[in-house]
Amino acid sequence: xxxxxxxxxxxxxxxxxxxxxxxxxxxxxxxxxxxxxxxxxxxxxxxxxxxxxxxxxxxxxxxxxxxxxxxxxxxxxxxxxxxxxxxxxxxxxxxxxxxxxxxxxxxxxxxxxxxxxxxxxxxxxxxxxxxxxxxxxxxxxxxxxxxxxxxxxxxxxxxxxxxxxxxxxxxxxxxxxxxxxxxxxxxxxxxxxxx
Numbered sequence: 213x214x215x216x217x218x219x220x221x222x223x224x225x226x227x228x229x230x231x232x233x234x235x236x237x238x239x240x241x242x243x244x245x246x247x248x249x250x251x252x253x254x255x256x257x258x259x260x261x262x263x264x265x266x267x268x269x270x271x272x273x274x275x276x277x278x279x280x281x282x283x284x285x286x287x288x289x290x291x292x293x294x295x296x297x298x299x300x301x302x303x304x305x306x307x308x309x310x311x312x313x314x315x316x317x318x319x320x321x322x323x324x325x326x327x328x329x330x331x332x333x334x335x336x337x338x339x340x341x342x343x344x345x346x347x348x349x350x351x352x353x354x355x356x357x358x359x360x361x362x363x364x365x366x367x368x369x370x371x372x373x374x375x376x377x378x379x380x381x382x383x384x385x386x387x388x389x390x391x392x393x394x395x396x397x398x399x400x401x402x403x404x405x406x407x
Contacts, residue, residue, distance in 0.1 A: 246311050251276055251278070251300055253269045254267045254275060260277070263282060264277055264278070265280075267300075275303065276308060279298075279301065280367075281364070282296045285366045285367050288362045290315070290359035291356060292316040294359075295312060295359045297312060297313065297367065299368060301371065305375075306338050307338075307342050310335075312326060312360065321355075324350055325357050325360060328353075330360060334347075339368050339371065340372055342368060343372065347361050
């Protein structure tokens with residue numbers, strides 16, 4: 213019985229890893245018009261990963277990055293679900309803008325958040341300073357605006373960590389654990405065969 217378990221464990225682990233990768237693809241997309249609002253001189257993008265896009269001007273010079281809050285901040289919800297953001301960051305690490313993407317929040321609350329100036333409060337700030345800035349929720353759209361603030365903070369914090377060289381990739385950690393478990397199982401199976 214134990215041998216069958218050990219033989220099947222690598223298949224189960226592989227299935228689990230593949231399932232996690234499938235679930236990590238960005239569920240929200242943005243349009244060229246939205247990108248232009250963050251980078252007026254931007255012409256093209258190139259995906260860097262599932263939630264980060266490199267932005268280039270018309271001469272194909274890199275001018276910044278557009279990062280999606282999804283999927284990393286999808287667990288932060290307003291009244292009816294996640295409030296996905298598109299965040300622009302220039303080459304100096306300054307926030308070029310924040311856009312609220314399509315969501316399931318009540319349209320009235322979304323309009324209040326957008327008209328309040330909440331999304332522009334981080335514009336021009338270095339990402340690290342933007343994280344430290346105290347931003348108030350919008351009265352009358354409290355749940356939605358608090359979710360926007362927390363979503364921004366979570367995604368920008370992850371971005372700062374990953375681009376400062378101090379971030380730690382959980383995928384690498386998980387992959388290392390999988391390799392160690394597989395090697396341990398192989399070693400155990402070999403020692404059982406010798407006995």
